[in-house]
Amino acid sequence: MxxxxxxxxxxxxxxxxxxxxxxxxxxxxxxxxxxxxxxxxxxxxxxxxxxxxxxxxxxxxxxxxxxxxxxxxxxxxxxxxxxxxxxxxxxxxxxxxxxxxxxxxxxxxxxxxxxxxxxxxxxxxxxxxxxxxxxxxxxxxxxxxxxxxxxxxxxxxxxxxxxxxxxxxxxxxxxxxxxxxxxxxxxxxxxxxxxxxxxxxxxxxxxxxxxxxxxxxWVKSFNRDDTEPGVFRMKDETAHLPMMFKDGEVMMTDDKERKCFVLEMPYDGEDLSMLAILPWDDDGLANVEEQLSMEVLDFWDSDLEPENAMYWVPRFxxxxxxxxxxxxxxxxxxxxxxxxxxxxxxxxxxxxxxxxxxxxxxxxxxNEEGTEAAAATGVTMTKRSISKRYRLRFDHPFLFLIRDRRTKAVLFLGRLVDPPHDIRVHHEEL
Structure with missing residues (x-):
């Protein structure tokens, strides 16, 4: 970045x-x-x-x-x-x-x-x-x-x-x-x-x-062989994007007040991570954005827990x-x-x-790339009995931020609403 x-x-x-x-x-x-x-x-x-x-x-x-x-x-x-x-x-x-x-x-x-x-x-x-x-x-x-x-x-x-x-x-x-x-x-x-x-x-x-x-x-990379074209739904149209796939334990929360899921995806070295915020509904991003505040960031941070999930994230x-x-x-x-x-x-x-x-x-x-050796030495998260398995598709507008996990400082902030044409998968490639 x-x-x-x-x-x-x-x-x-x-x-x-x-x-x-x-x-x-x-x-x-x-x-x-x-x-x-x-x-x-x-x-x-x-x-x-x-x-x-x-x-x-x-x-x-x-x-x-x-x-x-x-x-x-x-x-x-x-x-x-x-x-x-x-x-x-x-x-x-x-x-x-x-x-x-x-x-x-x-x-x-x-x-x-x-x-x-x-x-x-x-x-x-x-x-x-x-x-x-x-x-x-x-x-x-x-x-x-x-x-x-x-x-x-x-x-x-x-x-x-x-x-x-x-x-x-x-x-x-x-x-x-x-x-x-x-x-x-x-x-x-x-x-x-x-x-x-x-x-x-x-x-x-x-x-x-x-x-x-x-x-x-990433500490644990996405497998490129699992990346397949998927539909990304926008306000008035759809586009095909390469969708990366991961299955396993992830730190996340289901924010029922703002009607969104929040996933934390840390980077190699343990200090930095991405928070990806996925609205429940295709048109739910504005509702999340309007409620963004320091208190909401603090809540997301404190409410993250290990969950078992399958999740699809676009390569972009x-x-x-x-x-x-x-x-x-x-x-x-x-x-x-x-x-x-x-x-x-x-x-x-x-x-x-x-x-x-x-x-x-x-x-x-x-993108998918990560350091497999680092994943092998990464500190595992505390396990608990998991009664729910989430399926999260980042296939509609979402918010993301990159932060320092020690100070909570937000380094980068953005949203994907309308995928640029040069990252879309064209019909002849489907």
Missing amino acids: LVDLQVIFGRNMAHSKGMAFHITMVTLLTLGMMGSEVKAVEVGEHTQQLARANNAFALHLYSATRATHPDQNLFFSPLSVSTALGMTHLGARGTSSAQMSEVLRFNLLEEEHLHASFKQLNALLYESSNKYTLKSANKLFGKAGADFLQEFLDNTGNFYNSAFEAVKDFAAPEARTMINDWVAKETEDKIQNLFPDGVLNSLTQLVLVNAIYFKSN KLEDTFSLSSILQSMGMADAFDATKADFSGMTGDQSLHISEVIHKAFVEV
């Missing part, structure tokens, strides 16, 4: 105001399947508070995004958005800072602990593992000769491990190529040409980029690119985008900058 978020700043014409900065996020995820027990790890109080704040923002952003993208697939990394905007928040002051804190839910923890908590959370999430790859990279591309405050640059480096690179002219094609090449490198070439021609111009002063890359196998991949600028403004972060009101004096010492664009690009691929 790959996510890239870019924030672009430009300068405001009022003090030579009019120049902007830009934020970009890229997310790439390649997934497979497993089952395991989460490792015991000590998570600091402020780190846990930040994880919950990010989850609250994730649900708020998801709600706002689905309102502007009805009946469409969605996929994004709320953590990538929070990280890039967290770097931006370091330079925000006054009302701009207050609005950002409200929208991003940073106000759920004391500001003095905010950025240090990002540092601690990132250190925990992106620690080296030989079971999976999860890495994040941050970088600032700034206009050569611009007077960025050293304190701002030092803080982005300290709290977000972000490097700074001077750009002579953002309007030059080689500037766009340089940034796009950096993104491609950090995402294993899964995100190409992130910045289209025309996004960067002579008014651009600063580009903040966050890239997250995640690749993992999604790629999503969209601007978050209007969405963030509608959520209450308006001043940061207003050249007459934005206050990012913590970056330059004056109010010459505003955000001109926030671009997010994400890619996810889910």
Whole structure:
């Protein structure tokens, strides 16, 4: 899975105001399947508070995004958005800072602990593992000769491990190529040409980029020989998709209040897992989405139990690119985008900058592959007498999220509503 978020700043014409900065996020995820027990790890109080704040923002952003993208697939990394905007928040002051804190839910923890908590959370999430790859990279591309405050640059480096690179002219094609090449490198070439021609111009002063890359196998892989074409039912049509099959014990819950099933499918290495939320009814996704809350996430987590199930999950991949600028403004972060009101004096010492664009690009691929050796050494779940055998077919719109099992931080969030044509099985293949 790959996510890239870019924030672009430009300068405001009022003090030579009019120049902007830009934020970009890229997310790439390649997934497979497993089952395991989460490792015991000590998570600091402020780190846990930040994880919950990010989850609250994730649900708020998801709600706002689905309102502007009805009946469409969605996929994004709320953590990538929070990280890039967290770097931006370091330079925000006054009302701009207050609005950002409200929208991003940073106000759920004391500001003095905010950025240090990002540092601690990132250190925990992106620690080296030989079971999976999860890495994040941050970088600032700034206009050569611009007077960025050293304190701002030092803080982005300290709290977000972000490097700074001077750009002579953002309007030059080689500037766009340089940034796009950096993104491609950090995402294993899964995100190409992130910045289209025309996004960067002579008014651009600063580009903040966050890239997250995640690749993992399942502990217990799906058998490719069991994958067969199956019907996926949408609002007004059907499509044939390759449906993966698994039979056995899985952590799940049957949520009768929201009328959905929730399956947890952990990844190799024990730390990360996918929650797949399947509405009982073909048209039940909206009902689940409207009730999403922190309390619901907590309930699902606490109510998961080992059950015996047969389940069919489509093999799929999604790629999503969209601007978050209007969405963030509608959520209450308006001043940061207003050249007459934005206050990012913590970056330059004056109010010459505003955000001109926030671009997010994400890619996810889910397939059968897993690590059989890891499955053999995986910790087994406690067995109990099972009186029911579930048959779950993910053959209609469903929701999914990828989370860290230690902090419960939601790394990625999405839904499959309208399978892209390039993943469908065509009639001649049936």
